[in-house]
Amino acid sequence: MSRRAKLVWLAAALVALLFPLVAARPTWQNTAILMLMTAQMGVAWNILGGYAGQVSLGHAAFFGAGAYVSTLLSIKLGLSPWLGMVAGAGVSAGLSLLVGWPCFRLKGHYFAMATIAVGEIVQAVVNGWEFLGGAVGFYLPLQEKGFWGFVFNRSKLPYYYIALGLLAFSLLVNWAVARSRTGYYLRAIKDEPDAARSLGVSLTRYKQTAMVISSALAAMGGTLYAQKELFIDPGSTLSTSLSIKMALAAIMGGVGTLAGPVVGAVVLTAIEEASRVAFGGTGRGTDLVVYGGLIVVIAVFQPAGILGLFASRRGPARAAPAEAPAKEAA
Amino acid sequence: MTAQLLLQTLLSGILIGLVYALVAVGLTLIFGVMDIVNFAHGEFLMLGMYAAFWGFALWKLDPLFTLPLTALLLFALGAALYRLIIRRITDAPMLSQIFATFGLMILFRGLAQYLWKPDFRSVGESVVAGKVAFAGLQFGLPQVVAALGAVLTTAAVWWFLRSTRLGAALEATAADKEAAALMGIDAQKMFALAWGLGAACAGVAGALLSTYYPIFPEVGSTFILVAFVLVALGGFGSVAGAFWAGILVGVVEVVGGFLWDPAYKMVLVLSLYLLVVWLRPQGLLGKA
Numbered sequence: 001m002s003r004r005a006k007l008v009w010l011a012a013a014l015v016a017l018l019f020p021l022v023a024a025r026p027t028w029q030n031t032a033i034l035m036l037m038t039a040q041m042g043v044a045w046n047i048l049g050g051y052a053g054q055v056s057l058g059h060a061a062f063f064g065a066g067a068y069v070s071t072l073l074s075i076k077l078g079l080s081p082w083l084g085m086v087a088g089a090g091v092s093a094g095l096s097l098l099v100g101w102p103c104f105r106l107k108g109h110y111f112a113m114a115t116i117a118v119g120e121i122v123q124a125v126v127n128g129w130e131f132l133g134g135a136v137g138f139y140l141p142l143q144e145k146g147f148w149g150f151v152f153n154r155s156k157l158p159y160y161y162i163a164l165g166l167l168a169f170s171l172l173v174n175w176a177v178a179r180s181r182t183g184y185y186l187r188a189i190k191d192e193p194d195a196a197r198s199l200g201v202s203l204t205r206y207k208q209t210a211m212v213i214s215s216a217l218a219a220m221g222g223t224l225y226a227q228k229e230l231f232i233d234p235g236s237t238l239s240t241s242l243s244i245k246m247a248l249a250a251i252m253g254g255v256g257t258l259a260g261p262v263v264g265a266v267v268l269t270a271i272e273e274a275s276r277v278a279f280g281g282t283g284r285g286t287d288l289v290v291y292g293g294l295i296v297v298i299a300v301f302q303p304a305g306i307l308g309l310f311a312s313r314r315g316p317a318r319a320a321p322a323e324a325p326a327k328e329a330a
Numbered sequence: 331m332t333a334q335l336l337l338q339t340l341l342s343g344i345l346i347g348l349v350y351a352l353v354a355v356g357l358t359l360i361f362g363v364m365d366i367v368n369f370a371h372g373e374f375l376m377l378g379m380y381a382a383f384w385g386f387a388l389w390k391l392d393p394l395f396t397l398p399l400t401a402l403l404l405f406a407l408g409a410a411l412y413r414l415i416i417r418r419i420t421d422a423p424m425l426s427q428i429f430a431t432f433g434l435m436i437l438f439r440g441l442a443q444y445l446w447k448p449d450f451r452s453v454g455e456s457v458v459a460g461k462v463a464f465a466g467l468q469f470g471l472p473q474v475v476a477a478l479g480a481v482l483t484t485a486a487v488w489w490f491l492r493s494t495r496l497g498a499a500l501e502a503t504a505a506d507k508e509a510a511a512l513m514g515i516d517a518q519k520m521f522a523l524a525w526g527l528g529a530a531c532a533g534v535a536g537a538l539l540s541t542y543y544p545i546f547p548e549v550g551s552t553f554i555l556v557a558f559v560l561v562a563l564g565g566f567g568s569v570a571g572a573f574w575a576g577i578l579v580g581v582v583e584v585v586g587g588f589l590w591d592p593a594y595k596m597v598l599v600l601s602l603y604l605l606v607v608w609l610r611p612q613g614l615l616g617k618a
Binding site: 050055057100106108109113114118120124125128242247251255284285287288289291292295296298301303 | 422424429432562
């Protein structure tokens with residue numbers, strides 16, 4: 001990481017740490033929490049979709065697994081959602097092995113289509129399954145429980161800092177993966193799958209590794225969502241539109257980059273909230289028009305995302321910051 | 331379960347399956363010619379439904395009478411989208427391709443919500459209201475007419491591809507772009523034609539469905555999933571494959587919904603899809 005990049009990260013971390021102390025209004029804090037949560041989802045998605053180039057449009061299934069596992073453990077067994085978060089990540093990682101097995105036989109578009117099918121299947125099954133709350137979902141009791149109980153009703157601040165911590169953790173995992181041997185192989189799989197295979201890289205194994213990490217992180221985001229909203233149902237935690245949002249944060253900011261999903265999530269959430277405020281409840285659909293139009297424009301004219309705008313000004317664009325030293329290639 | 335009931339269910343499945351097939355034929359045409367999955371395909375169907383709806387609501391014209399106009403409108407939309415947007419991402423990374431059409435999907439849904447409200451609507455009394463009965467079996471006339479219309483349209487597309495010079499040029503482009511270009515076929519025109527035809531197929535299916543299916547901005551979401559399944563089962567780019575897969579999936583869906591729980595029929599169809607792409611990635615009817 002360059003000196004400049006380190007400084008930017010440090011500045012961003014400082015701003016994030018101090019923000020809620022400066023901006024005390026609950027609506028602002030809530031928007032900031034949404035940004036952090038969306039960024040975290042985007043980072044999770046990016047490990048599989050951006051670094052390994054496997055576009056999943058069913059990642060809500062993993063997010064939902066985290067939300068449902070921790071909620072069920074908390075309601076039925078009274079377990080702390082923190083334990084639920086770990087369990088959810090485990091279940092989600094297991095689910096990802098199950099999903100990856102058939103889906104990694106497919107490439108490109110076909111993989112993306114198959115993951116939509118997986119996401120829709122999971123949503124339909126939960127919708128019809130009484131034990132999992134069916135279409136109604138679950139409410140968690142709203143009573144202050146402190147850190148271990150993971151429910152705070154006096155202030156939004158704890159959620160803000162937990163979301164920030166989870167994002168920092170996910171970025172750390174992403175950074176560690178990117179500079180590891182696995183990260184190097186993932187980029188090779190994305191850019192030159194045939195060459196990677198001919199050099200003896202097991203494509204499926206490394207794709208699967210990326211998916212396990214990606215889905216476990218997504219599940220942790222799901223648990224945070226459940227504890228913050230204290231309500232989950234298939235529509236809010238398992239829908240394909242949620243899967244799209246995860247991917248969109250990464251794409252808007254810059255696919256396959258560490259900072260991309262964070263930048264994308266901030267912009268995306270700002271647009272969403274702004275159009276909600278501007279058009280209110282009356283103009284339902286206008287937010288979708290803005291949203292959809294923006295996706296088309298970015299996909300067609302700026303495939304490298306917002307970060308790509310800055311990269312191109314400083315000389316040739318780099319698709320992903322190659323943090324792995326070249327000698328690891330040997 | 332009596333034999334008659336089974337037959338009734340089976341035929342109902344075929345009726346809806348034929349409409350599914352028409353939607354998938356449009357999708358597979360675009361896919362076959364230019365290797366792009368159109369995630370906004372369900373929205374072409376939705377727009378076809380609204381075209382039929384407004385023709386009826388404003389001018390009391392039956393969806394069946396406005397059908398040719400709907401087809402033309404959607405053809406123009408598909409070709410225009412190609413010229414404006416898709417043309418620019420023909421050689422772009424897959425991610426751009428996926429998200430360009432995904433963005434269009436969201437954009438069209440938003441536009442429909444904004445312009446026509448998110449309510450469920452329906453075409454009042456179409457000329458095809460009523461029932462048909464034969465040999466103790468009973469079907470809704472709209473369903474029968476929609477299936478017939480879908481078969482005729484699919485057959486027309488099939489004939490066009492097989493028996494006209496333009497159709498042959500389209501198929502040639504699908505088979506080998508470079509070779510086709512060397513023969514003097516303008517690939518740009520063929521791509522625009524594929525998008526026009528593909529959109530028109532979905533639009534016609536929408537208009538046919540509008541006589542009995544609720545009309546709302548997200549109506550395309552179910553149909554696009556089924557269309558994906560058909561395209562995969564039938565072999566990517568294969569019109570005939572999509573047709574037979576449509577019948578198969580229609581039957582699986584209706585019979586499955588009847589024997590099991592209608593809420594799970596989509597699970598059944600999508601599981602069938604995953605099973606097939608897992609065992610035969612080239613599709614059930616596709617060549618290796």
